[in-house]
Amino acid sequence: xxxxxxxxxxxxxxxxxxxxxxxDYGLADEVFNMEVFKSKLQIAIVRNDEDGLxxxxxxxxxAIANAFRRLMLSDxxxxxxxxxxxxxxxxxxxxxxxxxxxxxxxxxxDPRLFAYRTEESTETGTEQDxxxxxxxxxxxxxxxxxxxxxxxxxxxxxxxxxxxxxxWLPKGKQAQIYTETGVGCIHDDILIAQLRPGHELDLRxxxxxxxxxxxxxxxxxATATYRLLPQIKLNxxxxxxxxxxxxxxxxxxxxxxxxNECAYxxxxxxxxxxxxxxxxxxxNDSVTLARVxxxxxxxxxxxxxxxxxxIFLEAVKVLKKKCRSFIDEIEAE
Amino acid sequence: xxxxxxxxxxEKNGEGxxxxxxxxxxxxxxxxxxxxxxxYPEVDFCGYTIPHPTEQKLHFRIQSHRDRAVDILKRGLEDxxxxxxxxxxxxxxxxxxxxxxxxxxx
Numbered sequence: 001x002x003x004x005x006x007x008x009x010x011x012x013x014x015x016x017x018x019x020x021x022x023x024d025y026g027l028a029d030e031v032f033n034m035e036v037f038k039s040k041l042q043i044a045i046v047r048n049d050e051d052g053l054x055x056x057x058x059x060x061x062x063a064i065a066n067a068f069r070r071l072m073l074s075d076x077x078x079x080x081x082x083x084x085x086x087x088x089x090x091x092x093x094x095x096x097x098x099x100x101x102x103x104x105x106x107x108x109x110d111p112r113l114f115a116y117r118t119e120e121s122t123e124t125g126t127e128q129d130x131x132x133x134x135x136x137x138x139x140x141x142x143x144x145x146x147x148x149x150x151x152x153x154x155x156x157x158x159x160x161x162x163x164x165x166x167x168w169l170p171k172g173k174q175a176q177i178y179t180e181t182g183v184g185c186i187h188d189d190i191l192i193a194q195l196r197p198g199h200e201l202d203l204r205x206x207x208x209x210x211x212x213x214x215x216x217x218x219x220x221x222a223t224a225t226y227r228l229l230p231q232i233k234l235n236x237x238x239x240x241x242x243x244x245x246x247x248x249x250x251x252x253x254x255x256x257x258x259x260n261e262c263a264y265x266x267x268x269x270x271x272x273x274x275x276x277x278x279x280x281x282x283x284n285d286s287v288t289l290a291r292v293x294x295x296x297x298x299x300x301x302x303x304x305x306x307x308x309x310x311i312f313l314e315a316v317k318v319l320k321k322k323c324r325s326f327i328d329e330i331e332a333e
Numbered sequence: 334x335x336x337x338x339x340x341x342x343x344e345k346n347g348e349g350x351x352x353x354x355x356x357x358x359x360x361x362x363x364x365x366x367x368x369x370x371x372x373y374p375e376v377d378f379c380g381y382t383i384p385h386p387t388e389q390k391l392h393f394r395i396q397s398h399r400d401r402a403v404d405i406l407k408r409g410l411e412d413x414x415x416x417x418x419x420x421x422x423x424x425x426x427x428x429x430x431x432x433x434x435x436x437x438x439x
């Protein structure tokens with residue numbers, strides 16, 4: 001994954017401090033040049049499955065990596081329920097708490113197909129910028145339940161309100177373009193409220209497009225983080241009992257032990273970078289712990305509406321659009 | 334329009350020193366742009382601040398002895414835009430390679 005020809009700038013993790021490599025001037029004195037940047041930038045996709053996307057971004061400044069992370073969290077739009085019209089709520093959960101819970105439900109709708117609501121928009125919205133849902137649930141007692149039954153599922157009907165009870169109300173021509181599963185709630189097993197016989201919910205929900213900086217419910221990612229690639233070097237041979245002690249100081253799978261009972265670094269990538277080794281005087285001189293200063297391991301986990309790779313690309317496009325709008329404004333003057 | 338303004342007080346300092354005010358921007362753009370512009374050899378000073386956390390304003394300062402501050406700002410924005418373009422292209426090709434590999438292995 002990492003290029004062996006590249007001189008990796010390191011940050012050493014010593015017992016009580018973090019020390020920069022004495023030969024590393026990159027952060028302070030480097031002159032920015034687009035061609036140099038292009039030759040340095042490397043991206044490697046490591047994993048992309050239902051748990052999320054993991055990729056390496058190599059050769060960038062911390063501010064750039066952090067900008068991408070911040071953009072994914074708060075500047076990539078997504079759809080979420082913004083208004084809740086409560087016609088009836090006789091459950092024990094208060095109106096405002098219920099409305100807040102509805103807002104946090106993740107929706108499948110692709111935000112790129114919708115427009116933002118503007119200040120001129122009417123309250124009902126249009127088919128381009130609004131999705132509408134209704135939630136009508138009434139809890140009743142099951143007639144066929146026997147006197148000796150105590151399980152709520154047996155004696156009550158609809159006593160648990162799930163996100164699956166949400167019904168989509170297509171506006172205008174929306175029914176021809178989208179499907180209920182294509183815009184509705186991603187999970188149908190989110191518990192919204194519990195009811196008892198006689199309790200009733202009758203809500204109309206309005207979903208709009210928004211940004212994570214306005215409210216976290218609009219954020220398209222569950223998590224978007226980065227960390228620096230760890231590097232562990234063994235300075236001397238560690239064998240026998242000490243080898244197992246060394247192994248126990250790191251995350252599982254980081255240190256391996258060969259047939260001669262000698263420790264070796266198997267895979268430093270997934271180390272948690274704790275400094276447990278320094279607690280043991282017999283082995284604390286045997287390793288050098290470091291991190292590669294410009295090797296960022298990004299982990300992006302989507303809420304579900306957009307794929308994580310799309311979220312990253314959208315984030316970079318947002319930054320590009322910001323730059324473009326300011327360039328245009330400077331040129332217009 | 335009107336998302337970019339200039340702060341008063343630099344009239345006597347020539348064209349090289351300016352503080353720009355970006356509306357509705359924050360650390361995301363500010364820090365990224367600062368790291369690029371402060372690495373230009375003709376720039377003496379570049380820094381940014383968010384004067385108040387509840388105001389969506391970014392104050393961006395550039396001082397140079399050679400060029401106009403506006404031109405440096407424009408160049409910085411263009412470089413950041415090119416950087417984004419290159420990142421998008423690189424990411425897309427890597428993603429396509431990764432998906433192709435995945436298909437091969439299954």
